[in-house]
Amino acid sequence: MIDKVVSTIKRYKMIETNDKIVMGVSGGPDSLCMLDILYNLKDLFNLKLYIVHVNHMIRGEAAKRDAQFVEDMCRKLKLPFFLFEKDVKKIAKEMGYSEExxxxxxxxxxxxxxxxxxxxxxxxxxxxxxxxxxxxxxxxIRGSGMAGLIGIKPVNGNIIRPLIEIEREEIEKYLKEKDLKPAIDFTNYEDLYKRNKVRLKLIPFINETFEVDIIENIYRMAKIILEENDYLEKECEKIFNEVCYFNQEEIFADIKKLKTQHPAIQRRLVRLMYQKLKGDIYGLEYIHVEDVLSLLDKPTSSKIDLPFEIEALKSYNNLIMRKVKEKEVKTFWAKLNIPGITKICGIGQFKTAVLAIDEVKKLNIGKYTKFFDYDKIQGDVIVRNRQAGDIFSPLNLGGSKKLKEFFIDEKIPREIRDSIPLLAIDNEIVWVVGYRMSDKFKVDENTKKVLVIEYTKG
Structure with missing residues (x-):
């Protein structure tokens, strides 16, 4: 099998003499096999190998054992080992990603x-x-174009995949022959994720029902598409140089020239623009490409947002794609006058009054006027924008959460979060103005005095 991997390496020019290779090793069968093979090829190519293991902090003690397993192996082979521990569930929630x-x-x-x-x-x-x-x-299943039918490229920039032509059964056989026992992640055998469902249910069903080797057939198709796609990418690069101007921060495409291209080339040009700005195509889907192309026939200044802080807009005769520039955050802070009026330049005005409960006729009169139990307000109420460590207990939702999590749950765009006025006592949010008040300060059956706060945009 080592000869087969060497053949793959040479075919795709993956490795050259004196390469310094960072290897992702989970400890599972595939990565253990790759580690052993590249270690055996180390002298042939005069390689320097560096092993990286990432603990996703999802599987608790089992994940820690996997990390220790890889570290022990690196110590035995005298290879540098780098461990990263990342809370993937938390990151997924913060970024709006799936866990995968x-x-x-x-x-x-x-x-x-x-x-x-x-x-x-x-x-x-x-x-x-x-x-x-x-x-x-x-x-x-997602509705991909030609690029998606390639599956995974053998070489993608500086990323190489030495086992790309090896089947899983061959890997398992190799490990058995070498008496190498991998760390097993049992979640790979549960149909919790889409990939596992494809692996455990769909592929076996097709093989059994149609009596074919679907792995070999689909891989052959992917390889043909890869070669054809490589050719089209080279041709598209030539057209890009004729149609587009790139200055690192933004790309201008001449709309007249773009419209003369075949729709297939137009889509490729949009993807290429995105790739040149971001560094890869990850995150860009068919619907995003179609949305960009729809700008060609819209009025000037029309704009759409793309994944990973990139935007596309029409400006007269140009389609422009660029990185979204971070806006300077304007910090504001003021003590709320109770009772009285508090004015904050560029933010607005807060008018407050304290009433007896029997003076209040109606408790819900819009998103910019709220009623609070005055006796629950202990300390100065500050009007400000968000800060690290802010905590919020949204009305009628039960429990506290980080303000950041509330913004994510409510799908409040990142670009406006710093400009939303907050009423806070220390790091406890009393009211996210225009959205929701805190459950901790609501009027209830024991309320005697009501704090009325009315906000007017300024």
Missing amino acids: EAGRYVRYQAFEEVLKEVKGNKIAVAHNKNDVVETVFLNL
Whole structure:
């Protein structure tokens, strides 16, 4: 099998003499196999290997045992070991990703960090032939174009996949022959995730029902599409240079020239614009590409937001794609006058009054006027924008959460979060103005005095 991997390496020019390779090793069968093979090829290519393990902090003690397993192996082989512990569930929630997407994000972030630290030039990951086929199916289910039918590229920039032409059964046989016992992640055998469902249910069903080797058939198709796609990408790059102007921060595409291109080339040009800005195509889907192309026939200044802080807009004869520039945060802070009026330049005005409960006729009169139990207000109420550590107990939702989590749950755009006025006592949020008040300060059957706060935008 080592000869087969060497053949793959040479076919795709994955490795050259004196390469410094950062390897992602989970301890599972695939990565253990890759580690053993590249270690055996170390002298042939005069390689320097650096091992990275990422604990996603999902499987508790089992994940810690996997990390220790990989570290022990690196110590035995005298290879540098780098451990990263990332709370993938938390990151997924914060970024609006699935856990699978967040896991991929943190892994490649870790690989790049070590690559930079050791001055390496390649990242090796252990995707195999089965992974390619599973990815093709997943992309088909999502409604992918030609690029999705490639599945996984053998080489993508500085990322190499030495096992890409090896089937999972061959890997298991190799490990058995070498008496290598991998760490087993039993979640891979549960149909919790889409990929597992494809692996455990869909592929076996197709093989049994149609009596075919679907892995080999789909992989062959993916390989043909890869070659054809490579050709089209090279042609598209030539057209890009004729149609577009790139200055690192933004790309201008001449709309007249863009419209003369075939729709297939137009889509490829949009993806290429995005890739040149972001560094990869990850996150951009078919619907995003179609939304960008729809701008061609819209009025000037029309704009859409794309994933990963990139935007596209029409400006006269140009389609512009660019990174969203971070806006300077204007910090504001003022003590709320109770009773009285508090004015904050550029934010607005707060008018407050304290009434006896029997003077209050109606408790809900809009999102900019709220009623609070005055006796529950202990301390100065401050009008300000958000700060690290803010805690909020949204009305009628039960329990406290970080303000950041509330913003995510309510799908409040990131770009406006710093400008939303907050009423706070220390780090406890009393009212997210325009959205929701805190459950802790609501009027109830024991309320005697009511604090009325009316906000007017300024």
